[in-house]
Amino acid sequence: MTEPQGHGRHDRILRAAAALFDRRRFLTVTGAAATLAFSTNLPVAGAAQAAEAVPGTLTEYPFTLGVASGDPTPSGVVLWTRLAPRPYEPAPGNGLPDARVPVQWEIARDDRFGRVVRRGIATAHPEFNHTVHVDAQGLAPDRVYYYRFRAGPWISPPGRTRTAPAPDSLPYEMRLAAVSCQAYHDGYFTALGHLADEDVDAVFHLGDYLYEYAVGATGGARAYTDRTLPSWFAKETVTLEDYRLRYALYKSDPDLQAAHAAFPWFVTWDDHETENNYAGGSDEGGGPGDEFLVRRAAAYRAYWENQPLRLPQLPQGPDMALYRRFHYGRLAQFDILDTRQYRTDQAYRGRWHHPGPESQDPARTITGATQERWLLDGFRSSHATWNVIPQQVVLSRRRSGTTAASPLSMDAWDGYPASRDRVLAGAGAAGVENLLVLTGDVHVHYAMDIKADWDDPTSRTIGTELVTSSVSSGRDGSPRPSDWSAVMEANPHLRFYDGRRGYVTVRLDAEEARADFRTVDAVTTPGAALTTAASFVTEAGDPGLRET
Numbered sequence: 001m002t003e004p005q006g007h008g009r010h011d012r013i014l015r016a017a018a019a020l021f022d023r024r025r026f027l028t029v030t031g032a033a034a035t036l037a038f039s040t041n042l043p044v045a046g047a048a049q050a051a052e053a054v055p056g057t058l059t060e061y062p063f064t065l066g067v068a069s070g071d072p073t074p075s076g077v078v079l080w081t082r083l084a085p086r087p088y089e090p091a092p093g094n095g096l097p098d099a100r101v102p103v104q105w106e107i108a109r110d111d112r113f114g115r116v117v118r119r120g121i122a123t124a125h126p127e128f129n130h131t132v133h134v135d136a137q138g139l140a141p142d143r144v145y146y147y148r149f150r151a152g153p154w155i156s157p158p159g160r161t162r163t164a165p166a167p168d169s170l171p172y173e174m175r176l177a178a179v180s181c182q183a184y185h186d187g188y189f190t191a192l193g194h195l196a197d198e199d200v201d202a203v204f205h206l207g208d209y210l211y212e213y214a215v216g217a218t219g220g221a222r223a224y225t226d227r228t229l230p231s232w233f234a235k236e237t238v239t240l241e242d243y244r245l246r247y248a249l250y251k252s253d254p255d256l257q258a259a260h261a262a263f264p265w266f267v268t269w270d271d272h273e274t275e276n277n278y279a280g281g282s283d284e285g286g287g288p289g290d291e292f293l294v295r296r297a298a299a300y301r302a303y304w305e306n307q308p309l310r311l312p313q314l315p316q317g318p319d320m321a322l323y324r325r326f327h328y329g330r331l332a333q334f335d336i337l338d339t340r341q342y343r344t345d346q347a348y349r350g351r352w353h354h355p356g357p358e359s360q361d362p363a364r365t366i367t368g369a370t371q372e373r374w375l376l377d378g379f380r381s382s383h384a385t386w387n388v389i390p391q392q393v394v395l396s397r398r399r400s401g402t403t404a405a406s407p408l409s410m411d412a413w414d415g416y417p418a419s420r421d422r423v424l425a426g427a428g429a430a431g432v433e434n435l436l437v438l439t440g441d442v443h444v445h446y447a448m449d450i451k452a453d454w455d456d457p458t459s460r461t462i463g464t465e466l467v468t469s470s471v472s473s474g475r476d477g478s479p480r481p482s483d484w485s486a487v488m489e490a491n492p493h494l495r496f497y498d499g500r501r502g503y504v505t506v507r508l509d510a511e512e513a514r515a516d517f518r519t520v521d522a523v524t525t526p527g528a529a530l531t532t533a534a535s536f537v538t539e540a541g542d543p544g545l546r547e548t
Contacts, residue, residue, distance in 0.1 A: 050126050053099040058152035060085035060095045062130075065248060066257035067149065069161035069264045070308030071326065072202065074141035077161050077264055079105060080308040081149050083130040087248035088230050090241050091126070098126050104150040105134050111146045111158060124151070129244050131305045141166040142329075159261040162201055165329035173509040174328045175199060177263075178390070180206040180270070180440025181470030184250055185213065185220025187523030191471045191502050193255035194518065194530040196262040198505060201328075203263050204336075206440030207270025207392040208473065209303075210250045212237040221475055221524045238295055243302035251306065267307050268322055268336050270392040270441055274299035277411055279345040281318075286345055293318045323371050325378055332508055333384035335375055337391035342368025347415050352400065352407035359408075359415050366393075366416040367423075375423060379430035385540055386508050387427070390438040394446070395420060396465045397454040399490040400483070406490060412441070424450070424462060434540050435463030436513055438504075442467060443474040444481065445504070445517045447496035447536050447545050457492035461543040466515050468504040472523045477501055479519075479533070495545045498533045512539045514548070 062083040070078050083103070085095025092098065106119040118138060124130040132149065139145060142165040149156040165171045177200045182189055195203070215233040218224045229249070237243045250256060271277055274296055277284050283292040300315040313321060322338045343366045347359035365372065379387065395413045399406040408414035427435050435450065446467035453459035469477070481499035488497055502519035516535045520528040536545045 051099050053097045053101045056152070057097050057099075058083075058085075058101065058154065061154050062096070062151050063149065063154060063156035065251040066260055067147070067156050067159040068260035068308045069147065069159055071266060071310060071324075072162060072164050072264045073326070074164045074166050075139055076135060076137040077139065077145075077163060078308040078310055079107075079132075079134040079136055079147050079149075079159070079161075080306075081132050081156055082248075082251075082306065083124045083132075083151055084248060087252055088233075088245070090232070090245060091129075096126070096130055100125055101130060101151055103132050105132075105136075105147065107136055107139070107145050107147045109143075109145065111160070113146065113148065113158075117145070129302075129305050133309065133311075135310055139163050142169070142171065157257075157261060161264045164327065165331075167327060167329065169329040170510070171329045171331050173507055174331055175201050175505065175507050177203045177503055177505045178206060178438045178440070178466065178468045179203060179259075179471055179503045180392075180468055181208040181443055181473040182250070182256070183208070183211045183213075183272075183470070183473040184253070185211070185215045185222070186475050187221045187472040187501075188526045189253050189255040189471050190520050190523055190526060190528050191255075191518070191530075192253075192259040194520070195503055196255070196258035200263055200505060203259065203265045204334075204390040204438055205265055205267045206390055206438060206468065207268060208272040208440065208470075209267065209269065209307075210246050211272045211473070212246070212275055212299075213272075215246075215249065223524075237299070240298035240301060243299050244305070247302055247306040265308060266326065266334065266336060266390065267309070268338060268390065268392065269303060269340065271340055273303050274340075277346065277350050278340065279343050279350075280341065282345045284350075286349060323374065327384065328508075330383055330385065331510070332386040332388055333378065333382045334388045334390060335378050337367060337375070337389060338371065339366045339392045342371055344416070346410045348410050350410050350415075353410050354405040354407050355414075355417070359410060360417060362418040364416050364418055366413060366419045372419070372422060376426035376430070379427050379432050382430070382432065385510055386434045386436055386513065387432045388436045388438060388508075392439065393441045394439055394465070394467060395437050396446075396448040396450055396493060397491070398487075398494075401486055402490045428462065432463075434513075434538075434543070436506075436538075437463060437465040438506075439465055439467040440470075443470040443477070443499075443501075445469045445496065445498040445500070445502065445519070445533065446494060447515065447517070447534070448491075449493040449495065449544055451493050454493070461493075463543055464513070464538045464545060466504050466506065469498065469500060469502050469517075469519070471503070472501060474499075474501070476522045476524055495536065495547070496534050500533065502530075502533070510540060512537050 068080040101124040109115040297318040300320040326334045393412040413420045448465040449461045450463035477499040500519040507514045519533045522528045
């Protein structure tokens with residue numbers, strides 16, 4: 001089995017065209033020059049660089065989009081910010097010179113920055129939309145740090161981050177949060193404001209960080225009366241400038257900024273960061289083409305620019321290596337997946353459909369062959385108590401009705417059953433006892449037992465899937481959606497279903513994993529209170545959810 005590669009020579013030409021588009025528009029330098037995004041002002045041979053800004057030209061406050069950190073290791077973490085004096089305006093005219101801007105950064109042990117342990121100078125390049133990625137190294141394991149940036153006379157708000165424990169340590173516990181699906185036009189990010197007040201070590205964003213759909217002048221469901229959004233938000237994102245402006249709109253949200261500043265984030269995408277329901281090199285309509293690959297290159301470039309990601313994730317044209325592995329001592333291994341970029345096109349044109357020859361083709365893959373081998377190799381080499389897979393779409397079977405021909409989602413793992421079987425069999429063969437899958441996408445909370453035989457509710461439980469609802473997508477929601485009874489009856493392994501907005505927190509220790517499903521009643525009006533809708537525990541060595 002091989003990964004989908006499009007249409008041979010034609011596909012290679014299209015990818016080359018997308019890469020050329022990327023070079024012409026954004027960075028006319030050699031690949032080595034990309035390290036400038038992470039470095040001080042060191043010259044790179046062969047690099048065509050913009051001039052450095054004249055001192056004093058940064059006359060407006062530039063840190064309007066906040067700060068972020070991500071992908072912590074025992075010795076380091078990525079720090080992120082973007083200089084954006086007028087974030088809703090495209091360049092030129094956005095308040096920044098078309099020039100390199102030096103940005104100072106520092107990391108301290110205390111929030112008053114009295115004990116600075118690391119500092120340096122990074123460069124905000126116009127080719128990278130004046131974003132800054134600092135791969136800060138030389139930090140101590142399992143420790144809280146504070147960080148901030150300075151550009152010209154301006155100082156950013158502080159951020160708080162935390163490194164991972166030492167590789168050979170066994171931490172007493174880890175606390176994490178899982179979030180997904182934050183459609184700006186569907187409501188306020190109230191859940192993220194509450195998340196910023198949680199006591200967690202890290203946040204996992206499972207996709208749909210933004211949506212490509214048009215946002216009207218009043219902000220959609222936000223129904224602004226005190227502001228009017230510029231007209232260029234009222235169209236679907238297609239070009240690099242479109243995606244960059246959309247990230248600026250989302251990152252201007254104060255609740256999103258607060259959640260980023262409070263914890264390090266691990267991010268992965270789903271479809272809407274590029275286009276709804278795309279699959280590999282095929283657009284939503286199912287057809288590969290140069291226009292889509294150019295669009296994908298633009299979307300991937302803007303995603304990397306606006307997330308706390310390291311240099312290995314910098315896209316090359318329409319390709320970006322986003323799946324990656326992290327450890328939390330010997331307590332947990334996290335295998336972060338990308339189920340969009342390498343998947344076979346959806347069966348039956350992506351519609352809900354009962355299983356059939358097309359969806360059950362054993363050659364179908366949702367991960368691609370290379371990522372699948374990487375995941376199974378990771379299972380075999382793991383020494384962690386918990387093997388956690390943060391990923392995008394529902395892995396467990398999810399029938400919409402009780403009949404034998406009940407439709408399944410062809411966009412989820414149900415549309416790729418052979419791929420799912422290989423992954424679960426690989427986990428079993430590797431002796432993985434405590435498999436925990438974190439999922440987003442569907443805008444509802446689910447707690448699910450992963451079964452050895454989906455048709456036999458009494459079969460062995462081989463893992464747990466926790467599906468987080470959306471931050472705002474789908475608007476307000478309700479505790480029991482109209483299909484609640486039918487879905488619960490059709491899926492005996494489904495232990496909990498709630499249709500409100502929110503997120504999931506998980507506490508891992510050597511004995512159990514506890515999940516708390518947090519919800520807010522409304523997102524179309526700001527300020528809704530946070531409640532815990534349900535809590536479940538699964539014990540180490542004894543898979544299966546138990547409500548507490």
